[in-house]
Amino acid sequence: MEKLEERFERLERLAEYFIEEMADFKKWVVRFLSEYKREVDRQIREYKEETNKRIEEYRRENNKRWGELANKLGTIVEDIIYPAFRPVIRKYFGCEPEKTFMRLEYINREKGIYEEFDAVAVCQDKAFLLEAKSTPREKHIEEFKEKAKRFLQYFSEFGDKKLILIMASLSFKEDFVKQLSKTNIYAMAYREWEYMDILNFEEVKGA
Structure with a gap:
């Protein structure tokens, strides 16, 4: 029958291993969230840039059409x-x-x-x-x-x-x-x- 001391030591080693694994998992979670945040920020930035670009293109096109309409109304x-x-x-x-x-x-x-x-x-x-x-x-x-x-x-x-x-x-x-x-x-x-x-x-x- 396994001695009590040996069982206790084995439990200690398992606890240490679990703590190390949890620490590694925590690091992985932190790294994952950091990378995920960077990716989300990048997508948001690209979306804003694309949206601003489209708004600017729409504004230019709208101004052009208004200009053409104004010229037409002039005639x-x-x-x-x-x-x-x-x-x-x-x-x-x-x-x-x-x-x-x-x-x-x-x-x-x-x-x-x-x-x-x-x-x-x-x-x-x-x-x-x-x-x-x-x-x-x-x-x-x-x-x-x-x-x-x-x-x-x-x-x-x-x-x-x-x-x-x-x-x-x-x-x-x-x-x-x-x-x-x-x-x-x-x-x-x-x-x-x-x-x-x-x-x-x-x-x-x-x-």
Whole structure:
């Protein structure tokens, strides 16, 4: 029968071995966690770099598209509104324009005056002044009315004709159209995105 002392010594050796193994396991766990943390940090860093790169690419592309859109809106008169100007006048006002002007300029170098009018059409007894806005705002209404007064001052040859004001855009909010109607300005825009049309003809005509 194994002596008690020998059994105790063997248990001590087993305990020492277990302690050494646990120490090695602890070192392995610490090393594993350290390596795992470095790997996670690396992936997070790469993800952030990739995300920032994509955000920057998106920002550049978005700026480019906005720039292209801004340039396109700059030609809204030439591309969309002006071609519809004469047909709209013919349809709603029953007259065939004798003359039409796009971006009619008034220049007075002595007084330092330069002003541009988006579109003008002239019938026998009427003159049509069109102002195009890519983003119509309430302040533009009063500015347009003041601009119309200057138009008659600059071009006295149209003074014997009834001046009709038309504000044009791709679309108008309903409240804005009502504001235009109150000031006797016609609203010209897409009707349900099908064709350019006068949206408040009856309201202004009956005023």
